[in-house]
Structures are given as C-alpha cells and as structure tokens.
Amino acid sequence: MGKLNGTPYRVVTGPEGLLPPAATIMGVPLPEEGEGLVEGGIVTEAEALEKAAIAMLTRKNATLFPGPLVLWGWNDHTNEKAKYFFDVADEIPGVRIIPMPDYRPIYPKIDPEAVINPCHPNLTISHNKIEACVFIGVHCHYASITLKMIRAGTNCFTIALCAEAGHEDAMVSVPNFDIEKLILFKEALIKVKKNGIKPLYEGKGIVPTGWSQIAALKGEIPIKPEDELVEAGTGAFSSELETGLDDTAE
Amino acid sequence: MSLKTIEAAPGFKDYLPQEYKDLIDDGPFLKQRKVSELGSFKEAIEEHPMCSGCAMTLFIRLVYVGLPSIENTVICGTAGCGRLAISQGAVPFVYGNYGDTNAVATGIKRGLDIRFKEQNKDVVVMAGDGGLADIGFHAVMHSWFRKEKFTTIMLDNEVYGNTGGQDSGMTQKGMVMKMAPTGKKFEKMDMLGLAKTAGVAYTARLAPTNPTRVANTVRKAVLIAREVGPTFIQAYTSCNIEYAIPTPKVMDDARAVEKDRYQFVEYFSDEAKAYWDDSEKERKRLRKAAKQSG
Numbered sequence A: 001m002g003k004l005n006g007t008p009y010r011v012v013t014g015p016e017g018l019l020p021p022a023a024t025i026m027g028v029p030l031p032e033e034g035e036g037l038v039e040g041g042i043v044t045e046a047e048a049l050e051k052a053a054i055a056m057l058t059r060k061n062a063t064l065f066p067g068p069l070v071l072w073g074w075n076d077h078t079n080e081k082a083k084y085f086f087d088v089a090d091e092i093p094g095v096r097i098i099p100m101p102d103y104r105p106i107y108p109k110i111d112p113e114a115v116i117n118p119c120h121p122n123l124t125i126s127h128n129k130i131e132a133c134v135f136i137g138v139h140c141h142y143a144s145i146t147l148k149m150i151r152a153g154t155n156c157f158t159i160a161l162c163a164e165a166g167h168e169d170a171m172v173s174v175p176n177f178d179i180e181k182l183i184l185f186k187e188a189l190i191k192v193k194k195n196g197i198k199p200l201y202e203g204k205g206i207v208p209t210g211w212s213q214i215a216a217l218k219g220e221i222p223i224k225p226e227d228e229l230v231e232a233g234t235g236a237f238s239s240e241l242e243t244g245l246d247d248t249a250e
Numbered sequence B: 001m002s003l004k005t006i007e008a009a010p011g012f013k014d015y016l017p018q019e020y021k022d023l024i025d026d027g028p029f030l031k032q033r034k035v036s037e038l039g040s041f042k043e044a045i046e047e048h049p050m051c052s053g054c055a056m057t058l059f060i061r062l063v064y065v066g067l068p069s070i071e072n073t074v075i076c077g078t079a080g081c082g083r084l085a086i087s088q089g090a091v092p093f094v095y096g097n098y099g100d101t102n103a104v105a106t107g108i109k110r111g112l113d114i115r116f117k118e119q120n121k122d123v124v125v126m127a128g129d130g131g132l133a134d135i136g137f138h139a140v141m142h143s144w145f146r147k148e149k150f151t152t153i154m155l156d157n158e159v160y161g162n163t164g165g166q167d168s169g170m171t172q173k174g175m176v177m178k179m180a181p182t183g184k185k186f187e188k189m190d191m192l193g194l195a196k197t198a199g200v201a202y203t204a205r206l207a208p209t210n211p212t213r214v215a216n217t218v219r220k221a222v223l224i225a226r227e228v229g230p231t232f233i234q235a236y237t238s239c240n241i242e243y244a245i246p247t248p249k250v251m252d253d254a255r256a257v258e259k260d261r262y263q264f265v266e267y268f269s270d271e272a273k274a275y276w277d278d279s280e281k282e283r284k285r286l287r288k289a290a291k292q293s294g
C-alpha cells in the first residue's frame, strides 16, 4: 500500500471525485515479476489474479476492454494471443467485450455500447453500469489517464493486465502479461469458481453489446438503428456536399 | 511496423464498431483513392466537431484522399480548428505544442527514417496560419532551411479562428475582426516568397474550389518531399464564423477569393522539377504498359 508522508493511500473503487492523485505520487510502487498489485499493495501474482477473477465474476456487468495492442493482428504474437483472450472471456459468464480500437478522441458522439475511448472512458462505464473491467493491450500512457478518470467518476473495479510494468492506478494489476499469464488468469477464474465463488450471471455466455457487434455475432447484416442515423443536412460535411463537389479532372 | 495493423486479430473483428469494420473492408488503405470515388469507399474521416460548412473541413477531407500512402503517413498538427477534425482521422496524428509543429515533425521524420530504412514514411504538418506563420514561424523557417523532407500544409483561414477572431500575420491589411477592432496593421505575409527564399522544393497556393486539384497537389507535395526536400501548400480555407460567411455561400466565397487574390500557383525548384518530370514520365510509361498487357 502506498504511503506518502506517513499517510496510507489505497487504490479503491470510486467515485473519488475530480482529479484523484496519481497513485505513484501517493507512494504506490510497481510490482516486480511474479508479483501483483491489489488496491495499491504488493501481493503475489496468484493472489492478484484471484482477486481480479472474483471481481470479474461477482460484480455487475463485468467487461473486457481489449486495446489496440491485442485486437489488431499486427504480429504473430497478437494473432496467437487472441485465442487465449477469448478463453478467458469464456470463463466469465455474462461478460461483455467492448474494444478500445485506437485513441482518437471520438467527437462529436461516442456509441458507449460499442466502444470505449481513453479520453472519456467514464461514458462507457457509466452508460453500461460496468462495475468491474479488465484493460488489456492498452498503451501505458493512455491506460494511466483512463484508469484515473474511471476511479474519479465511477464505482468500477479496474484491472490492468499490462504487457509492461503494470499500473498503479488500477485496483488490480499484474505486469509482463503475456500468453502464459492469460492462461494463469483463466486458471484463477476456474479455481475461484471451484472454491465456491458463484458467478453473478451463471450460465450466460458472452453478452453482445452495440448494434454492429450484436448483428455480427448473430451473422446478420448490420443496420444502423434509426436513432443513430444522422439527419440529412446535419451530418459531417453535409454543407460542402450540398454545394456539390466539382470533380474537374486536372 | 506491419501493415497488419489494419486487420483485426483472429476473432476480434466481430466485436469492432461498424466504422472500423468498414475501414478494414473498404477503407482508403493500400490503394490510391480518387476524388471521384468519394462516397463509394470508407473515408479516413467520418465525423468532426468543426462548424458546419467550414471550408477547412472540406479541404482536410480532400487531403486524406490525396495522401499517396495514407497507411504510411503521420500527420502533425497543433492547437487551432483543424486539429479538431484531423484528430478524428484514421491516420496517426501527433499534436505538437502550438508553435512546435515543424520541430516535432522534424524529429518524427528523422526517427522514422532511422527506424524504417526500407520503407517510405511520410510526415505532413497541417495547421493554421496562426500556428505556422506567427507562433510557429521560426520552426517552419528552420525546417525549410535545414531541408527537412516533409510537407507543411497551412490551413489559411486568415484569422485565429479557434480563439475567436484575432488577426494573424496572414490576415489581409485593414481587416477588422472581433478581436482586431482597429483593423490589421500590416500586409498579409508573403509565405510563398519566404518558402522560395528558404529553398523549399515545391510550393503551391490554392483554394478548395477544385477537389481534384487539391488532392493532386497534396499528392505531388508529399511525393516531392519524400525524394527532394521540404514542400509547402498554402490553402485558403475560409472561416465562415469569423468572416460571417453564410454556410451555403462558403464555396461562392472560395471561388470569389480565388479569382480575386488566391489563384492557383505552384513553384518547383530545379531539382524538384527534374524529379517530378521524370516520375511523371515513369508513371505514364507504367500506365501504358499496364494498358497494353490487358
């Protein structure tokens, strides 16, 4: 647990209020290999994974947020890792998968059922009433600010499974999170269930979210719902299209 | 870097929002799109929070079409209206501090050249007239003097639009604005002349009245920057808010200003001209060969 000037600081679910301090400034250290962080204190990796597993199984609307480092097939490693990611999802009844495909700020309107954005992650968390989530494959500099924003404004239990050094601003974090550790996380989920933890959404599979994901998983053609449609003349570039694009070849 | 960044890892595609699926299936990557194809493919930019009808947004949209290798491009911008749209594009965008763009772009370009020796990586600065001709002036000029190989595009709305109407060096003399109530005191800066003096390889001035010309000019500037040296495009992108141009009249204004004082001009250095003529010949030869082979 972090301690600054003798004051203990615990990284717990919020809402902590606008601008919570960065946990590192409050003295929270980063875990070493084989260790994990739980609420700002160093524990063993196994303990951290169990704590994460219990939160994902028992808190409302648990959600996995895959970031760009895992969801784009940019190298053989990510292509291989994908399977293990879905193995973990299969062990969490009623889990949602909401991607963070990139870090664009996404204006003017975000679809909080379809996507999470590091610049305003609280919109997705609050809209879907998410009370536990896992970030995986998000670049560190974005994860840090995102985790702080979530702690500031929501009661979501954040878990950062980080390929690098781990994240002090999450309630649970494990560093060097590779395929081997994804397997360990899956095993932790199985173990805590075996030891009596009853999943909140027992018997449910992955819950599709957002109109295009729902359609894709049902194998249907995605049709944008009417309330998502942009009224003619008010959408992007509408006025310049109104005047007509003069496509005079040079 | 692998171009597989534009493919989802196994199993993930179904979970992506529709616009990303569209970018994967029918985006602008790995092929040169044409202006005449607009509306038939998924563009790099879909929505933006800029004022309705702002000519700058139309120009930015056309820049994305013109980029010769959009998947290998990094755009560098800064404070000002343009970044509100540019940051929404499906092209890496680096936000330099106001005034720093051309220093930041220098670092990015040099870094990319070291990291990707076998591959062209294009860097394009796109920022306002205040950002480039006033506060970023020193960085712009020195990147030109140093012959840094990237393109600078000035979104010249002749005002500080984003902060409510201060005059910039690019504002016309005498212009009275919300926050320049006694009128602009000196002539519009001659950035084209300065570019020429600084040895810029290719310079162009244009208004967004002819979309194909915009895309072609951007393509030309980026290709010349890749091979020869710095390039500069100064584009009239009116601010309908600060200049009180009714939204449906934005293009009428662009045509009138173009006719009056913003005609299309381009200038090549000798080296750039030789390179461009050779590469045009080569492209013609390849097109002919492709036609002949069926």
Ligand SMILES: Cc1ncc(C[n+]2csc(CCOP(=O)(O)OP(=O)(O)O)c2C)c(N)n1
Residues within 6 Å of the ligand: B079, B080, B081, B082, B097, B098, B099, B127, B128, B129, B130, B131, B132, B155, B157, B159, B160, B161, B162, B163, B168
């Ligand atoms: C160092 C610094 N100084 C001032 C500002 C405030 N600022 C933000 S946008 C802007 C004006 C932008 O004008 P311009 O570059 O012409 O772009 P436009 O908004 O007109 O497209 C200013 C002064 C800033 N962000 N940073």
Ligand code: SF4
Residues within 6 Å of the ligand: B050, B051, B054, B055, B056, B081, B157, B161, B162, B238, B239, B240, B241, B242
């Ligand atoms: S203030 Fe002017 S330049 Fe900025 S978005 Fe609005 S119309 Fe465009």
